[in-house]
């Protein structure tokens with residue numbers, strides 16, 4: 076029996092495999108998370124990190140930084156500061172999981188006065204963060220680094236949806252926060268488009284699978300789309316309190332590039348791009364990510 080990776084419930088409906096990619100997406104009827112149940116484990120993430128140069132890494136960082144820019148970073152960091160409040164007078168300590176080239180940490184340090192560090196699993200990233208910003212990152216997985224009650228804030232920018240075992244990651248985050256410390260994470264949101272896409276895929280027995288195939292690709296890409304209910308359930312189950320969730324309208328790509336990535340027929344592209352641009356400017360477009368904040372009790 077499949078259990079929901081978010082709420083741990085058993086009311087999981089497994090969809091048909093995509094006829095294009097073979098991927099199977101399941102959904103939870105309790106918390107409405109949508110997640111990959113096949114393929115199960117990522118191989119790409121296990122690839123040797125020695126083979127990746129800083130230049131390769133820079134490209135990877137740019138791909139990974141979906142929907143995130145300095146505005147999003149500032150919004151989140153202001154939110155984190157407010158949540159930490161006055162409990163810690165000087166230089167609160169912030170740790171960024173999967174810190175990339177350290178761009179976010181530079182902002183948190185220089186504009187918000189945090190004492191910053193983070194980790195990366197790729198050596199090239201660590202070199203880049205040191206050279207560009209003078210930030211020292213740790214090499215390796217959180218589980219091996221063994222931090223306890225050490226940080227006022229931990230941030231995860233689009234990390235949770237990439238890992239096969241979200242619970243393990245969040246348990247490590249919980250352990251490394253000091254009591255009262257705050258976690259901030261951004262993760263892909265299950266929107267109405269994803270719900271409809273998954274329904275179409277089910278109804279066509281895997282034939283119409285473009286949207287789910289694009290949004291849940293596994294292998295270094297996303298494995299789960301959360302709802303406010305699902306991320307709240309997961310965080311509370313693992314001992315976090317005061318969970319706050321805000322869906323966000325953040326498109327990193329132009330509308331045209333985004334639609335191209337969904338691979339629509341050519342004749343549809345221009346009118347759709349126009350409609351999507353209008354929708355974004357009028358703020359009715361689907362909110363494809365959620366910002367989430369919670370506290371260690």
Ligand SMILES: [Zn+2]
Pocket residue numbers: 079080081082083084103104105106107108305
């Ligand atoms: Zn669930």
